[in-house]
Structures are given as C-alpha cells and as structure tokens.
Amino acid sequence: xxxxxxxxxxxxxxxxxxxxxxxxxxxxxxxxxxxxxxxxxxxxxxxxxxxxxxxxxxxxxxxxxxxxxxxxxxxxxxxxxxxxxxxxxxxxxxxxxxxxxxxxxxxxxxxxxxxxxxxxxxxxxxxxxxxxxxxxxxxxxxxxxxxxxxxxxxxxxxxxxxxxxxxxxxxxxxxxxxxxxxxxxxxxxxxxxxxxxxxxxxxxxxxxxxxxxxxxxxxxxxxxxxxxxxxxxxxxxxxxxxxxxxxxxxxxxxxxxxxxxxxxxxxxxxxxxxxxxxxxxxxxxxxxxxxxxxxxxxxxxxxxxxxxxxxxxxxxxxxxxxxxxxxxxxxxxxxxxxxxxx
Amino acid sequence: xxxxxxxxxxxxxxxxxxxxxxxxxxxxxxxxxxxxxxxxxxxxxxxxxxxxxxxxxxxxxxxxxxxxxxxxxxxxxxxxxxxxxxxxxxxxxxxxxxxxxxxxxxxxxxxxxxxxxxxxxxxxxxxxxxxxxxxxxxxxxxxxxxxxxxxxxxxxxxxxxxxxxxxxxxxxxxxxxxxxxxxxxxxxxxxxxxxxxxxxxxxxxxxxxxxxxxxxxxxxxxxxxxxxxxxxxxxxxxxxxxxxxxxxxxxxxxxxxxxxxxxxxxxxxxxxxxxxxxxxxxxxxxxxxxxxxxxxxxxxxxxxxxxxxxxxxxxxxxxxxxxxxxxxxxxxxxxxxxxxxx
DNA sequence: AAATAAAAAGTGATCGATCCACTTCTGAGC
DNA sequence: GCTCAGAAGTGGATCGATCACTTTTTATTT
Numbered sequence: 001x002x003x004x005x006x007x008x009x010x011x012x013x014x015x016x017x018x019x020x021x022x023x024x025x026x027x028x029x030x031x032x033x034x035x036x037x038x039x040x041x042x043x044x045x046x047x048x049x050x051x052x053x054x055x056x057x058x059x060x061x062x063x064x065x066x067x068x069x070x071x072x073x074x075x076x077x078x079x080x081x082x083x084x085x086x087x088x089x090x091x092x093x094x095x096x097x098x099x100x101x102x103x104x105x106x107x108x109x110x111x112x113x114x115x116x117x118x119x120x121x122x123x124x125x126x127x128x129x130x131x132x133x134x135x136x137x138x139x140x141x142x143x144x145x146x147x148x149x150x151x152x153x154x155x156x157x158x159x160x161x162x163x164x165x166x167x168x169x170x171x172x173x174x175x176x177x178x179x180x181x182x183x184x185x186x187x188x189x190x191x192x193x194x195x196x197x198x199x200x201x202x203x204x205x206x207x208x209x210x211x212x213x214x215x216x217x218x219x220x221x222x223x224x225x226x227x228x229x230x231x232x233x234x235x236x237x238x239x240x241x242x243x244x245x246x247x248x249x250x251x252x253x254x255x256x257x258x259x260x261x262x263x264x265x266x267x268x269x270x271x272x273x274x275x276x277x278x279x280x281x282x283x284x285x286x287x288x289x290x291x292x293x294x295x296x297x298x299x300x301x302x303x304x305x306x307x308x309x310x311x312x313x314x315x316x317x318x319x320x321x322x323x324x325x326x327x328x329x330x331x332x333x334x335x336x337x338x339x340x341x342x
Numbered sequence: 343x344x345x346x347x348x349x350x351x352x353x354x355x356x357x358x359x360x361x362x363x364x365x366x367x368x369x370x371x372x373x374x375x376x377x378x379x380x381x382x383x384x385x386x387x388x389x390x391x392x393x394x395x396x397x398x399x400x401x402x403x404x405x406x407x408x409x410x411x412x413x414x415x416x417x418x419x420x421x422x423x424x425x426x427x428x429x430x431x432x433x434x435x436x437x438x439x440x441x442x443x444x445x446x447x448x449x450x451x452x453x454x455x456x457x458x459x460x461x462x463x464x465x466x467x468x469x470x471x472x473x474x475x476x477x478x479x480x481x482x483x484x485x486x487x488x489x490x491x492x493x494x495x496x497x498x499x500x501x502x503x504x505x506x507x508x509x510x511x512x513x514x515x516x517x518x519x520x521x522x523x524x525x526x527x528x529x530x531x532x533x534x535x536x537x538x539x540x541x542x543x544x545x546x547x548x549x550x551x552x553x554x555x556x557x558x559x560x561x562x563x564x565x566x567x568x569x570x571x572x573x574x575x576x577x578x579x580x581x582x583x584x585x586x587x588x589x590x591x592x593x594x595x596x597x598x599x600x601x602x603x604x605x606x607x608x609x610x611x612x613x614x615x616x617x618x619x620x621x622x623x624x625x626x627x628x629x630x631x632x633x634x635x636x637x638x639x640x641x642x643x644x645x646x647x648x649x650x651x652x653x654x655x656x657x658x659x660x661x662x663x664x665x666x667x668x669x670x671x672x673x674x675x676x677x678x679x680x681x682x683x684x
Numbered sequence: 685a686a687a688t689a690a691a692a693a694g695t696g697a698t699c700g701a702t703c704c705a706c707t708t709c710t711g712a713g714c
Numbered sequence: 715g716c717t718c719a720g721a722a723g724t725g726g727a728t729c730g731a732t733c734a735c736t737t738t739t740t741a742t743t744t
Contacts, residue, residue, distance in 0.1 A: 009462065009484075011700055022724050027702060037722070054462045058403045059700035062729050067400065069442075076432065080424030086445045090418070098465075100411075101443040102435075103428045120351060120396045122730095123440070142351070222622040247618045254622035276589045277619045280564040280596040353730055364694045369732060379692065379740090401730035404699050 010051040019047035030055055068096055070303065071124040073115055074103040075131035078220050079191070084130065084148075084296030091300045100124065107190070108134040119143045126307045128299055132192050144306035148299040163193065163272075166288045166321045167200040170242060170270050173323070175208050177331045179240040179268060184215045185228045185252060187244035194220075194244060197272075201242055213238045218248055225251025229259065239267060239332035246271035246278040249285055253328065264330035274324060283327035291320050352393040361389035372397055410438055412645065413466040415453055416445040417473035420562050421533070426472065426490075426638030433642045442466065449532070450476040461485045468649045470641055474534050486648035490641040505535065505614075508630045508663045509542040512584060512612050515665070517550050519673045521582040521610060526557045527570045527594060529586035536562075536586060539614075543584055555580045562586055567593025571601065581609060581674035588613035588620040588627055595625070595670065606672035616666060625669035632663050 012030075016023040021040060029036055029044040036044070047053070061067045070092055072085060089099040102118065104111045112134035115127055119141035126144040133147065171182070184201045187194030198215055205212045213236055218224030225248035232238060243249035249271030253263045261267050263283055271278055271287035278285030354372075358365040363382060370377055371386040378386070389395070403409045412434055414427060431441040444460065446453045454476040457469055461483035468486040475489065513524070526543045529536030540557055547554045555578055560566030567590035574580060585591035591613030595605045603609050605625055613620055613629040620627030 009464065012702095013700080023700095024702085024725085025723060028723090031702090035722090040722080054464075056404075056464050056700050058400060058409065058464055059729095060702075061400045062398075062404050062700080062731090063702040065729075074428075076428050080422070080428060082422030082424045085443070086416075086418050086422060089443065089445050090447070098442060099444075100440060101427070101431065102440070103431050105432065117396075121399045122351065123399050222618045226622060247622075250619045250622040254624060254626075257624060275619065276564045277592045277617065277623070280568060280589075280592040281619070281623055282596060282599060284596075354732095355730080365730090366695080366732085367693055370693085373732085377692080382692080398730055401699095402732075404701090404730080405732040407699075 009056070010053050012053075012055065015044070015047045015051055015053045018051060019043040065122075067123055067125055069098045069100055069124050070126045070128060070300070071100045071102055071115075071118050072128045072130055073111055073118070073133070074101065075111060076103050076105050077188075081130055081292070081296070083292035084299070087293035087296035088128065088300040089296075091297050092304070095304055097125070097304075108132050115145065116141065119145070126303045128303050130299070132190060144303060146299060146303040146306060148295065163197060163288070163290075163321055164200045166272075166323055167197050167242070168204050169323050170288070171201065171204040171208065171210070173325070174240045174242075174268060174270070174329065175210055177268070177329070179210075179332050181211045181213055181237040182240050182242060183213050183228065183232070183238045184242045185218050185225050185244055185248050186215055187218060187220045187248070189217050197244065211237075218244055220244055220248065222247045222251035222254075224248055225253075226255040226258075228252065229255030232259075240329075241267060241269045243269060243271050246273045246275040246285055246287055249287070249328070250278065250281065253281075253283070264328050266333055268329040268332070270329060279326070286326045286329040287324050289322040289324055294320070351398070352395050354395075354397070357386065357389045357393055357395045360393060361385040407464075409465055409467055411440045411442055411466050412468045412470060412642070413442045413444055413457075413460050414470045414472055415457055415460070415475070416443065417453065418445045418447050419530075421530075423472055423634070423638070425634035426641070429635035429638035430470065430642040431638075433639050434646070437646055439467070439646075450474050457487065458483065461487070468645045470645050472641070474532060486645060488641060488645040488648060490637065505539060505630070505632075505663055506542045508665055509539050509584070510546050511665050512630070513543065513546040513550065513552070515667070516582045516584075516610060516612070516671065517552055519610070519671070521552075521674050523553045523555055523579040524582050524584060525555050525570065525574070525580045526584045527560050527567050527586055527590050528557055529560060529562045529590070531559050533562075539586065553579075560586055560590055562590065564589045564593035564596075566590055567595075568597040568600075570594065571597030574601075582671075583609060583611045585611060585613050588615045588617040588629055591627055591629070591670070592620065592623065595623075606670050608675055610671040610674070612671060621668070628668045628671040629666050630663050631666055636662070 012023045012026050016026045019026065020043060025036070025040065026044055026048075029041060029048075057068075072088060074081065074085075085101065089101075092099045100123075102114060104114045108131075111129065111131060115129065115133060118124055118127060124143060126146070127141070129145065129147045174182070182205060184198060186198045189195055189198070202212065202215070213232075216224070216228040216231075218228065225243055229241075229252050241249075241252050243252050249269050252269050256263055256267045256269075263269055269286070271285045272290070274287045274289035278287055354365045354368050358368045361368065363386060367378070367382060368386055368390075371383060371390075375383060399410075414430060416423065416427075427443065431443075434441045442465075444456060446456045450473075453471065453473060457471065457475060460466055460469060466485060468488070469483070471487065471489045516524070524543075524547060526540060528540045531537055531540070544554065544557070555574075558566070558570040560570065567585055571583075571594050583591075583594050585594050591611050594611050598605055598609045598611075605611055611628070613627045614632070616629045616631035620629055
C-alpha cells in the first residue's frame with residue numbers, strides 16, 4: 001500500500017545523471033544556486049524536481065562535520081519550560097538549525113553527564129542547558145554550551161536569573177504599604193531562579209530594615225505554600241508573603257483561609273509567573289509577568305553567536321518582567337504607616 | 343584553553359590499531375560484547391577506554407540507514423504538552439532513541455507539510471504527531487507516523503481523545519444532583535480533545551433528556567470562560583457549567599462572582615486537568631485528573647511498535663482519568679430532585 | 685591424531701554527500 | 715585568430731561506521 005512512499009529516495013548521482021551533469025555540479029547547485037550558468041541551473045532544477053530529490057542530511061553531516069542541530073537539555077520535573085522551549089526552537093529553526101530536546105531524569109550531575117555524551121556523539125553543534133548542571137563535568141566539551149541561567153560578561157543576569165529587580169520592587173512595595181514582617185516561601189533550591197529570588201529577598205529585607213519571619217524552602221508546589229502557612233505559629237506577626245510562584249501563592253492563600261485569615265485583609269500574598277488561572281482567582285493574584293519567550297529567544301541567540309564564533313551577543317530582545325498588582329495585596333491589618341495604597 | 347576538548351575525537355580505526363585488532367572486531371565489540379573471545383574483548387575494552395572513544399553516530403546512521411531518532415511534532419500555542427513530552431522522551435531514550443521536538447507554527451496543513459519534510463529528510467525513524475494534522479498530505483511517508491489523538495484497531499480512543507467516559511460521568515453526576523440546564527465552554531475546536539468532549543457532552547445531555555443552554559466555543563483561556571458567563575442572559579436557568587479545562591473553569595467562576603453568583607451555591611462548575619492551582623483555589627475546583635505521562639508513554643510505545651514492525655501494540659499502561667469532586671459543584675439553588683450530594 | 689564443524693577475526697566494499705586538485709570551456713582584449 | 719585569465723565542470727578521495735564474505739583459529743568428534 002505504501003510502496004510508493006517506501007521506495008529508496010534518489011541520490012545526488014541520479015539527479016546528476018538525469019540532468020546530464022556531474023554530481024559535483026549538483027552539489028554546487030545545492031549550496032549556492034547563483035554560482036551556476038543559468039542553463040545548467042535550469043537543467044539541475046528540473047532534475048531535482050522530477051526526482052523529488054532531497055539531500056540526505058546524514059551523509060552531508062558526515063562529510064561537513066556539522067549537523068545543524070542543537071540540543072536543549074531540561075530537567076524532568078514539575079517545571080517544564082514549554083514557552084521558552086517553543087520560542088527557542090522557533091529561533092533556531094529560522095537560523096537553519098533543528099532542535100533536539102533532551103529531558104534528563106536526576107540531578108545536575110546526571111544532566112552534566114548527558115551533556116558530555118551529547119557533545120561527544122557528534123550529533124549536535126551546540127547545547128543549551130535550561131536547568132542547572134554540574135560545572136565540573138563540563139569543562140572541555142568540544143561544542144559550545146550555553147547555560148540559560150548564567151550571567152553575561154557584564155554580569156547582567158540572564159534568562160532564569162533575571163528577576164532580582166522584581167523581587168526588590170515587590171518587597172519595597174509591600175513595605176510602602178506598611179508591612180513589616182515577611183515570609184518567603186521559596187522554590188526548589190536546586191533551581192538557580194529560586195536561589196536567586198531567595199537571596200535578593202533576604203538582601204532587600206535587610207537593606208530596608210524589615211523583619212523576615214523566615215524562609216521556607218519549598219518545591220514550587222501549592223502544597224508547600226499551604227504547609228508553610230499551616231505551620232506558622234499564631235501571633236507570629238507575618239502580614240506579607242512572597243511566594244515562589246503563582247501555584248505556591250495559591251496554596252498560601254488557601255492555607256490562610258483555612259486558618260481563618262482573609263487575603264488580603266489579614267495577609268498580603270505575591271506570586272510569580274502571571275499564570276492565567278491566578279488572574280481569575282479570588283482574590284486575583286498579584287504577581288510578576290515573565291516574558292518566557294524572550295528568555296528562550298535570548299538563550300538560543302547566545303548559543304548561535306557562540307557557534308558562529310561571534311564574541312558578544314547583545315540580547316536583541318531585552319527580557320522584560322513586569323510586576324502586576326491585583327487583589328491579593330493590600331495594607332496590613334493595623335497599618336500604622338500612611339497607607340499609600342497603589 | 344579548551345584545546346584538549348577540541349581535538350578530533352578518535353575513530354574506530356585508532357581503537358583497532360591500539361588494541362591490535364581489526365576495525366571490524368571493534369565494531370563487533372560495540373554491538374555485541376559477548377560475541378568475542380574474552381581476551382580480545384579485554385584488549386578492545388582497554389583501547390576504548392584509553393582513547394575515550396565514542397562511536398560517531400552520524401557515520402553509524404549513514405551506514406545503517408537508521409538514525410535512532412524520533413520526531414515529535416507539536417503545535418505552538420497555549421497548550422504545551424510538557425508532561426506527555428517528558429514521559430514520551432523518557433521512554434524513547436530507554437529504547438535507545440533520541441527525540442527531536444518540532445513545534446510548528448500554523449495549522450494542521452503546516453504541520454502535515456513539516457511532517458512530510460521530516461520523513462523525507464532521512465533524519466528520523468518515526469514521527470509522533472501530538473497535535474491534529476491534515477491527513478491528506480501524509481499518505482505515504484516512508485516512515486511510521488503515529489497520531490496521539492487517533493484510535494487503535496479496536497476503536498478504543500487513545501491519547502488526547504480518551505476522556506469520553508469522564509464527560510459522561512460529570513454530566514450524569516451533575517444531573518443526579520438535580521441540575522437540569524447546562525452550559526459547556528469548549529476548548530479550541532482545532533483540538534481533537536476539545537471536539538471530542540463537546541460531542542460527548544451534547545450526546546449525554548440528549549441521552550439523559552437534559553437541557554443544554556448552549557456550547558460556547560472557547561480557546562482554552564480563562565478569558566473565554568469569563569466572557570461566556572458575562573454573556574449569559576439573566577434568568578437563563580443555567581446552574582451547571584462544564585468547562586474545557588481548569589483555567590476556563592476559573593474564568594467561569596470569576597465571571598459568575600462578578601455577576602453576583604456564588605459558586606457552588608448558584609452555579610456548579612467542573613474543570614479538567616487537575617491543575618495544582620485549582621486544588622487550592624476557593625472554591626476548590628471539581629475536575630478530572632489526567633494521566634499525562636501515561637498518554638505520552640502510550641503514544642511512544644505505539645510508535646516504537648510500528649517501527650519494529652510489531653502489529654498490535656497493547657497499551658502497557660492504561661490511561662486512567664479520574665473524576666475528582668471538590669467544592670465547585672453542589673446541588674442547584676432549588677433542587678427539586680432528591681439531593682444525593684456526594 | 686585427523687577430519688570436520690563452528691566460532692572468531694580480518695578484508696574490502698559501501699552508504700551519499702562534500703571537497704580537493706585538476707581539466708576544459710568561455711569570452712574579452714589585442 | 716590567438717592568448718590567457720577566470721569560471722564551470724570533472725573524477726576521485728574522504729568522512730567513520732557497518733556488512734557481506736573470506737580466512738583463520740578453536741573446539742568436537744571419531
């Protein structure tokens with residue numbers, strides 16, 4: 001039934017024979033159509049079309065030692081960076097690269113090992129790591145490696161790490177509303193983004209002379225937010241919670257309600273990610289809108305630049321995170337400061 | 343600095359020379375280590391280790407005409423099937439395949455065209471389509487193609503289509519609570535799963551002699567749920583909403599609240615997907631837990647079976663969807679039937 | 685111990701493209 | 715009409731594996 005489809009694809013030699021030229025001429029045609037005499041070009045063009053010829057990319061790769069393929073390494077887990085991935089893969093395709101997505105079970109060492117294997121297999125021209133990896137294992141790979149959570153030369157944080165400014169803005173805003181005692185329910189500390197937000201949180205609390213009741217190391221889950229609130233001693237004085245993301249924030253809000261605390265009347269809660277659900281929740285979540293597509297695009301752009309040997313890949317699209325104030329934040333119960341409600 | 347890493351990787355011939363055997367013997371060692379004399383095997387083993395040899399997979403592919411690579415084709419859009427993808431890629435790796443993820447902009451025809459191109463490029467041994475594609479274009483590809491939303495030989499629905507039973511269960515349950523007038527806010531009708539749920543919804547309404555106030559064709563977004571409720575005429579009598587997914591359900595609930603209707607007092611709402619956020623929302627969302635990993639695993643298992651030429655790929659792990667009753671559903675305002683609250 | 689079968693190892697061709705070192709056109713200038 | 719530079723075209727080598735065959739070694743039987 002599918003015999004027609006299964007017939008062996010035609011080769012460059014068959015095209016050459018039909019066109020009455022040598023295989024080298026066909027090869028030239030494939031790489032640069034303008035470098036041929038118009039008459040010759042037409043003959044080849046016709047033969048290619050007649051035989052429905054497609055170059056065998058494996059054979060090409062073997063000879064050129066380039067595969068035109070990139071690998072993106074992810075961790076398996078609750079956080080699948082789908083939007084970044086889609087954007088990254090889009091940009092890569094436009095640049096003539098195919099994208100292989102490798103999601104690896106296990107920790108940073110397992111991922112580093114897989115990266116090593118990928119690099120040596122000769123199957124990819126470059127690797128983008130979208131999750132933390134063990135540095136030691138990845139010294140000299142032979143192919144460019146970009147880590148989406150690393151810094152650029154000017155120590156500007158990129159990709160996953162971006163967001164320090166937003167944490168500052170959140171804490172400062174809550175402080176201006178009159179909040180004095182904070183709680184941070186952090187994300188899985190294996191993630192650079194979680195570590196970064198945690199440290200910026202602590203730093204800002206310190207700088208503003210506020211009080212942090214503590215940092216709960218969570219795992220990005222709603223349950224971790226719920227449990228954090230459930231474990232809070234009565235009268236601890238916490239009036240504002242900075243959650244690792246919207247899901248955690250939702251758990252926090254539910255935990256509060258189940259203890260009889262209303263949000264935002266008794267407790268203000270900030271999320272992160274601007275998920276669609278949080279916008280329609282009650283109370284609607286105050287959060288940070290993250291341009292995930294830009295993250296993905298920038299990361300791939302950096303990788304492509306490194307592959308081409310270009311030195312400084314200035315992020316063409318600047319990642320813009322935006323703090324969004326909705327209903328889950330308000331002045332604390334007995335705000336003594338002048339309530340500068342937004 | 344990275345000179346050590348950039349040196350040309352060693353070949354099978356170098357290993358052979360160091361081991362004092364022929365390259366064929368090394369090749370044999372690579373495919374089946376047990377087929378060698380122990381003494382020879384040790385020599386080769388040593389040489390492989392000493393040179394840190396890794397076979398060049400491109401060269402291997404060229405000779406064997408197998409790439410050990412599968413492509414998974416996705417649509418770009420709000421629905422990124424991350425969990426299915428991760429599970430699928432995991433299973434594929436265990437079977438010795440690498441996975442290339444191709445997300446394609448545009449509609450079913452664009453995806454079909456890309457699939458055609460992939461198949462002919464000789465770069466993949468099989469293709470899994472995780473989104474709807476235009477059938478006509480994909481007649482004879484030359485490589486196996488599995489569509490995750492299609493049926494198996496026994497016409498049991500698989501993958502995305504699974505879920506008919508759950509829609510029935512939801513409507514029957516709501517009916518047993520006393521609801522008579524329903525609304526369905528459907529997902530993007532380009533998705534097979536959305537079409538399937540819609541038709542099962544209508545069929546069940548019909549079969550039970552209930553009344554459907556209508557079906558709103560949405561786009562999986564919270565806004566579409568919100569708008570559906572906002573557009574509802576007063577006194578339409580709708581007391582139960584079956585939403586396309588949890589996000590839509592959240593929009594519905596918010597829309598109801600903004601009209602002064604309380605959920606579940608005035609309106610019952612069912613979601614789909616069992617997202618973490620819905621569990622902690624207030625009211626907690628009644629929903630359907632979907633085993634996305636199983637979907638991904640099953641789809642890849644079918645593809646692998648087809649590649650191997652095995653005929654009947656019995657789904658080793660059966661997809662189990664589970665209807666979960668939480669706080670967003672209750673008897674209607676003036677339930678005249680016997681309220682059989684769960 | 686010789687005959688024979690079976691297992692192990694070696695030889696050279698092959699996959700389908702690109703690239704290198706040449707040879708053969710083409711056409712402008714005198 | 716001739717020369718000659720440069721463009722266009724050619725044949726064969728090459729990339730690094732596997733595979734079909736052939737040859738050598740080892741094991742088994744009589």
